[in-house]
Amino acid sequence: MSAELVLFWVFAAAIVASAGGVIIARNAIASAMSLVACFFFLAGIYVLLWAHTIAALQVLVYAGAIMVLFLFVIMLLSLTESGPVAQLSPSRILGAVGTAGLLAALVGALLRLPKTLPTWVSDTAQVQRFGTIKEVGQVMYTQWLFPFEAVSLLLLVAIVGAVVVAKPRI
Amino acid sequence: MNTPSFGLDDFLPVLPAAILTAGAILLLVSEVFLGSATRTYQALLAVVTSVAAGALAFSNAFLPAHAVLQGYAVLDPFSSFTTVVVCLGTGLGALLGAGFLKHRNAERGEFYALLLFAAAGMSLLAMSAEFITLFVNLEVLSVSTYALTAYLRRGPRPSEAGFKYFILGAFAAALLLYGAALLYGATGTTHLSEMAAGLGAAAKAQPALVACGFFLVGAGFAFKVAAVPFHMWTPDVYEGAPTPVTAVMSAGVKAAAFVALVRVFLFLGPVFDPEVVFVIFSALAAATMVVGNLLAIPQRNVKRMLAYSSVAHAGYLLSGVAALFAPATVAPKSGVLSASATWGADSALRGEALKGLLFYLLAYTVTSLGSFGVVGALERREDETKGNAWDLDRFSGLAQRRPFQAAAMAVFLLSLGGIPPTVGFMAKLLVFRAAVDAGLVGLAVLGVLSSAAGVYYYLRVVVYMYMRPAVEGMQTPERQWTTEFALAASALAVVGLGLLPGSVSDWLSRAGLIFGQ
Numbered sequence: 231m232s233a234e235l236v237l238f239w240v241f242a243a244a245i246v247a248s249a250g251g252v253i254i255a256r257n258a259i260a261s262a263m264s265l266v267a268c269f270f271f272l273a274g275i276y277v278l279l280w281a282h283t284i285a286a287l288q289v290l291v292y293a294g295a296i297m298v299l300f301l302f303v304i305m306l307l308s309l310t311e312s313g314p315v316a317q318l319s320p321s322r323i324l325g326a327v328g329t330a331g332l333l334a335a336l337v338g339a340l341l342r343l344p345k346t347l348p349t350w351v352s353d354t355a356q357v358q359r360f361g362t363i364k365e366v367g368q369v370m371y372t373q374w375l376f377p378f379e380a381v382s383l384l385l386l387v388a389i390v391g392a393v394v395v396a397k398p399r400i
Numbered sequence: 401m402n403t404p405s406f407g408l409d410d411f412l413p414v415l416p417a418a419i420l421t422a423g424a425i426l427l428l429v430s431e432v433f434l435g436s437a438t439r440t441y442q443a444l445l446a447v448v449t450s451v452a453a454g455a456l457a458f459s460n461a462f463l464p465a466h467a468v469l470q471g472y473a474v475l476d477p478f479s480s481f482t483t484v485v486v487c488l489g490t491g492l493g494a495l496l497g498a499g500f501l502k503h504r505n506a507e508r509g510e511f512y513a514l515l516l517f518a519a520a521g522m523s524l525l526a527m528s529a530e531f532i533t534l535f536v537n538l539e540v541l542s543v544s545t546y547a548l549t550a551y552l553r554r555g556p557r558p559s560e561a562g563f564k565y566f567i568l569g570a571f572a573a574a575l576l577l578y579g580a581a582l583l584y585g586a587t588g589t590t591h592l593s594e595m596a597a598g599l600g601a602a603a604k605a606q607p608a609l610v611a612c613g614f615f616l617v618g619a620g621f622a623f624k625v626a627a628v629p630f631h632m633w634t635p636d637v638y639e640g641a642p643t644p645v646t647a648v649m650s651a652g653v654k655a656a657a658f659v660a661l662v663r664v665f666l667f668l669g670p671v672f673d674p675e676v677v678f679v680i681f682s683a684l685a686a687a688t689m690v691v692g693n694l695l696a697i698p699q700r701n702v703k704r705m706l707a708y709s710s711v712a713h714a715g716y717l718l719s720g721v722a723a724l725f726a727p728a729t730v731a732p733k734s735g736v737l738s739a740s741a742t743w744g745a746d747s748a749l750r751g752e753a754l755k756g757l758l759f760y761l762l763a764y765t766v767t768s769l770g771s772f773g774v775v776g777a778l779e780r781r782e783d784e785t786k787g788n789a790w791d792l793d794r795f796s797g798l799a800q801r802r803p804f805q806a807a808a809m810a811v812f813l814l815s816l817g818g819i820p821p822t823v824g825f826m827a828k829l830l831v832f833r834a835a836v837d838a839g840l841v842g843l844a845v846l847g848v849l850s851s852a853a854g855v856y857y858y859l860r861v862v863v864y865m866y867m868r869p870a871v872e873g874m875q876t877p878e879r880q881w882t883t884e885f886a887l888a889a890s891a892l893a894v895v896g897l898g899l900l901p902g903s904v905s906d907w908l909s910r911a912g913l914i915f916g917q
Contacts, residue, residue: 339608339609342608344606372403372404374532375469376469376470376533377530377532377536380524380536380537381536383421383520383540384536384539387521387540390428390510390514390547391514391544391546391547394510394514395547395550
């Protein structure tokens with residue numbers, strides 16, 4: 231068992247455990263912090279996939295900025311711990327059956343994957359450069375220039391739209 | 401490192417979108433430095449911008465189809481024509497918005513800026529030939545429409561509409577993105593042409609993965625074009641949004657989404673499994689036509705009725721899409737029937753179906769903008785929070801109170817019902833003829849029958865306008881020259897294109913309409 235595989239299982243188990251914590255924790259803050267932990271371990275998986283940039287962005291954007299917003303909202307709403315305990319109702323049972331079905335479908339699909347996964351890039355060195363910031367930057371500003379510029383338009387529209395919707399009166 | 405090199409040729413197709421964006425930014429800046437209280441000039445600026453962009457797109461439409469910008473976009477008459485239609489819809493929508501907002505004391509540059517941003521997104525979406533570009537441009541147009549839907553927040557309905565549209569639209573976008581990611585996983589590329597090349601082998605190696613990707617992409621598009629069973633959001637959102645925004649949504653957004661759908665499935669459908677694609681689009685078309693028309697019949701609320709009618713019109717368009725993928729061997733033109741059915745219509749039939757689709761988009765744009773425009777002109781600001789703001793009674797005796805608006809509305813409703821000599825008749829004729837030529841007789845018959853049912857609820861409004869006395873105490877709406885101009889232009893287009901469809905439909909019959917076909 232290579233060190234990479236050991237690390238993968240450590241991260242994978244931690245992701246499942248912290249994701250479970252998000253839905254099991256009764257305290258909303260504890261739930262949010264579990265989500266932070268989940269994002270961190272997910273960043274570890276990205277590093278194992280040679281996607282350094284995505285790992286860094288995962289920590290900065292998700293675990294950092296977005297989770298701060300989550301915590302703000304939780305504290306603004308001042309949620310208490312005394313939420314209702316889960317009770318069996320038809321919709322919950324339906325939800326559980328649906329979730330179990332989705333899990334079964336996903337496991338089934340994973341089991342049917344071919345043993346040798348397709349590789350589109352045979353050059354290992356290229357795979358290892360692939361996710362670095364330098365490589366991502368180069369690809370983004372040369373090969374993917376048009377979609378990149380389209381994203382800048384999207385961000386502008388989102389800002390204008392948010393201001394229009396949030397204005398107290400029009 | 402390969403530095404990209406762009407020529408003038410690469411920027412020509414995105415120039416209309418660039419003009420629209422520049423106009424939007426100018427409007428945003430004008431709002432900052434504004435001194436005067438009257439802002440009609442903003443609507444005119446938006447109209448001038450969309451006319452300029454539309455004229456440029458029109459001149460682009462005569463260039464042969466080719467890939468530009470490193471293959472992320474294609475310039476073909478198909479996308480240029482869509483941009484022209486979108487610019488037409490945006491210009492008319494801005495004119496309708498001017499009077500509507502003035503009446504509500506809500507004229508702001510941001511409204512027109514968001515309209516122009518949405519139009520830029522639609523124009524770019526129509527020419528996208530790569531999944532990430534396509535998704536980003538779809539979001540540009542969606543995000544602007546979400547904001548426009550919630551632009552007037554008086555009473556609970558607009559907030560509900562904006563929120564519902566946002567949540568369901570985001571859900572649809574996620575479905576589309578998930579499907580695109582699965583197709584990328586199967587083929588290793590996001591470019592539609594390369595994906596089409598690799599999809600055949602991938603479908604053999606991992607059929608489940610490719611099928612899941614296909615269905616998710618299809619479901620995402622079905623949400624955007626409001627096809628049954630993905631139409632649930634339509635009536636509430638169309639009713640809650642400001643009426644000029646509803647008009648633009650029903651025309652421009654739908655046109656752009658349809659064009660993107662046709663482009664994606666024309667690339668990928670034949671490689672994947674034309675039979676499955678054909679069956680799915682036929683089923684969607686049949687369900688959308690029947691359900692849309694049936695749900696519109698009991699509506700007394702005219703705005704909601706028009707929302708359901710727009711669902712039904714998506715169904716007529718979908719039957720044109722189904723004709724694109726019809727089996728070639730049953731087509732009467734293809735000669736002797738061979739024993740093994742080859743799936744996928746031949747190029748002549750396909751051209752006919754494309755012509756029908758594009759002409760229908762143009763026809764529906766002018767008709768729908770006009771009909772929603774009259775609905776918006778009749779609305780009174782005081783009644784917005786009441787339930788009966790769009791009740792049929794509002795239209796009683798309109799012919800005496802406002803003869804011009806009543807006449808225009810009658811023309812639009814006849815066109816929606818598909819009665820000659822309006823453009824709606826010609827459009828239905830072209831789409832259903834394409835369906836019949838492709839062997840989809842059943843679908844065409846269903847379409848004609850359900851549009852006959854549609855005539856009932858369209859003509860009911862005409863009856864109220866011309867044959868019922870006005871309800872006491874109903875105030876006559878104020879006249880706005882911008883609104884009347886937009887209505888007159890739409891009505892002229894509806895009748896003119898209905899009488900003389902030749903110039904447009906001949907142009908649409910040309911070969912090489914769409915890239916890669």
